[in-house]
Amino acid sequence: MKSQELYLRSNVIAQPLFQGWYAWAYLIAPATAAMNIEGRHVKIMQSYIQAPMIHAAACKDPKMTGGPFMDYGGKRLDEVKALLGSTLEEQGYMVALSKAIKELTRMLKQEAKGYSIESLYEKVPDILRGYVELFYDLSNAPGFRFIEPLLYHSKYYNEAFQSLSLSLIDSDHRPFVLSTPVLNDADKISINLPFRDKALDEFFMMNRIPRSFEDICGMLDIVPEQQELFRSFFTEEEPEPYEKYTGEGARLRYFGHACLLLETADLSILADPVISYGYDAEVSRYTYNDLPDVIDYVLITHNHQDHVLLESLLKLRHRIRHIVIPGGGGGSLQDPSLSLILENIGFTNVIELKEMQTLKMKGLNITGIPFLGEHCDLDVRTKLAHLVEINNKKILFAADSCNIEPNMYRLIHEITGDIDVLFLGMECDGAPMTWLYGPLLSEDLPRDKDHSRRLAGSNYQRGVDIMNRFNFSEVYVYAMGMEPWLKYIMAYEYTDESNPIIASNELLNTCKSRGIRAERLFGEKEILYKTKPVLV
Numbered sequence: 001m002k003s004q005e006l007y008l009r010s011n012v013i014a015q016p017l018f019q020g021w022y023a024w025a026y027l028i029a030p031a032t033a034a035m036n037i038e039g040r041h042v043k044i045m046q047s048y049i050q051a052p053m054i055h056a057a058a059c060k061d062p063k064m065t066g067g068p069f070m071d072y073g074g075k076r077l078d079e080v081k082a083l084l085g086s087t088l089e090e091q092g093y094m095v096a097l098s099k100a101i102k103e104l105t106r107m108l109k110q111e112a113k114g115y116s117i118e119s120l121y122e123k124v125p126d127i128l129r130g131y132v133e134l135f136y137d138l139s140n141a142p143g144f145r146f147i148e149p150l151l152y153h154s155k156y157y158n159e160a161f162q163s164l165s166l167s168l169i170d171s172d173h174r175p176f177v178l179s180t181p182v183l184n185d186a187d188k189i190s191i192n193l194p195f196r197d198k199a200l201d202e203f204f205m206m207n208r209i210p211r212s213f214e215d216i217c218g219m220l221d222i223v224p225e226q227q228e229l230f231r232s233f234f235t236e237e238e239p240e241p242y243e244k245y246t247g248e249g250a251r252l253r254y255f256g257h258a259c260l261l262l263e264t265a266d267l268s269i270l271a272d273p274v275i276s277y278g279y280d281a282e283v284s285r286y287t288y289n290d291l292p293d294v295i296d297y298v299l300i301t302h303n304h305q306d307h308v309l310l311e312s313l314l315k316l317r318h319r320i321r322h323i324v325i326p327g328g329g330g331g332s333l334q335d336p337s338l339s340l341i342l343e344n345i346g347f348t349n350v351i352e353l354k355e356m357q358t359l360k361m362k363g364l365n366i367t368g369i370p371f372l373g374e375h376c377d378l379d380v381r382t383k384l385a386h387l388v389e390i391n392n393k394k395i396l397f398a399a400d401s402c403n404i405e406p407n408m409y410r411l412i413h414e415i416t417g418d419i420d421v422l423f424l425g426m427e428c429d430g431a432p433m434t435w436l437y438g439p440l441l442s443e444d445l446p447r448d449k450d451h452s453r454r455l456a457g458s459n460y461q462r463g464v465d466i467m468n469r470f471n472f473s474e475v476y477v478y479a480m481g482m483e484p485w486l487k488y489i490m491a492y493e494y495t496d497e498s499n500p501i502i503a504s505n506e507l508l509n510t511c512k513s514r515g516i517r518a519e520r521l522f523g524e525k526e527i528l529y530k531t532k533p534v535l536v
Helices: 031-049 052-060 077-089 094-109 118-125 149-154 199-205 211-221 224-233 310-319 338-344 405-416 433-440 447-453 460-469 484-490 499-513
Strands: 004-007 012-018 132-136 142-146 160-168 190-193 250-256 259-263 268-271 295-299 320-326 350-353 360-363 364-369 387-389 393-397 419-423 474-478 517-520 525-531
Touching: 004 360, 012 199, 012 310, 031 052, 031 077, 031 094, 031 320, 031 433, 077 094, 077 499, 094 142, 149 338, 160 393, 190 224, 199 211, 211 224, 310 320, 320 338, 338 387, 350 433, 364 484, 405 460, 419 460, 460 499, 474 499, 499 517
Parallel strands: 268 295, 295 320, 320 350, 393 419, 419 474, 474 517
Antiparallel strands: 012 160, 132 142, 160 190, 250 259, 250 525, 259 268, 360 364, 364 387, 387 393
């Protein structure tokens, strides 16, 4: 007798984990993983164990949102102690790697004085020897780079610590993932497979392609005592088929934050995929069910956790034909290779795009536009805005680009000419540098310097300058982290008095006074461009 075929429910969440913590790109790259284990995970767990009620109180205070506070209400101490113990035991070699990176930084600062650097290779910490190249820049400041492919072939990249936590989700609330590990619960199932495993693609395909329960249990090694809960993740009900766009021109849909789906009758482009799940909620939104079966191009603007969301990318991997990323990642600690990160978790279709380089296809051009700011003045090259020319329409996805040097856009305009549509992030406060990059620092950064270097996008004046350069007919403010389902990765709390709201309101009013269509996007939005296709 043939087994009944089932579909994966639309509200099954698969959280990618590394040693019990939510996996983001900096937990894949070996060097940044080591620094975050020592400088973030261990510190937060130790702090929680020492003062759990301080963490509980902080998590209730909107002013503390996004801080290094574990969101377990002061409870589950024994589990946190156990996780800390297993981390120190099983990740001791990663903690040692982190300490060696700091030691190397200090050694170069003290001993590299402009003379030949060759003799200093003998003073590189033993566990780093062979994995780094030492150098001077042209101002004689010393530095080093990782030979990253070698790290991925070493013990410092261990897929055994990768897993997925499966459960059902029915609300927008999730703890902030950079400060709260995912502990085991009765309603969760842990899948201990490396992220590159193709069995995960077979599992996620079940959103639209049914298969037998026995098959998927076998593929994911679901033990008998887990099968009752696992069965609740599936349904016999066939999902509604996706309605592909077949009209003239293009259809653009806003999925929240910086996630945009641009479709023509022939192509689909998805920018910075951060997708919500399907469940009843107050704020209407598009979900995974509103994505096409085949996504021709995924565009990534930069390597922050709200733009490179592994949770969404792994779920969509089997649908993606090409993933276009910024060229960069020269081995620096703060800028790990995004191509190596993606390739090591199973993506075989990565295209690196450089500044002002254009991918040319029939009916579509994608040009990489330089992206300044939002990276705390660090030397980070893995960042690009995207100019998409499709069906005779020019659309700029600028993400969190901060217009700190207006002359750059003057020079870009001389090449691109005017552009029709702008999507611009205006989170112009931004977190201080140490919020994201703190674990990578070898020395403490003074508070005043830390707060002067921020993860901030354009303010009103900078946004207006971009707008004036390109004569846009439409301007949309996005990438603000306002949607409630984004709080677990963004941790933003806005009021009407918040600077990003005031600045974006001022920009929108200026646009409207000039007859420019303008809107700050929230939740979901559909825009139709009914132009006759022009093929190039």
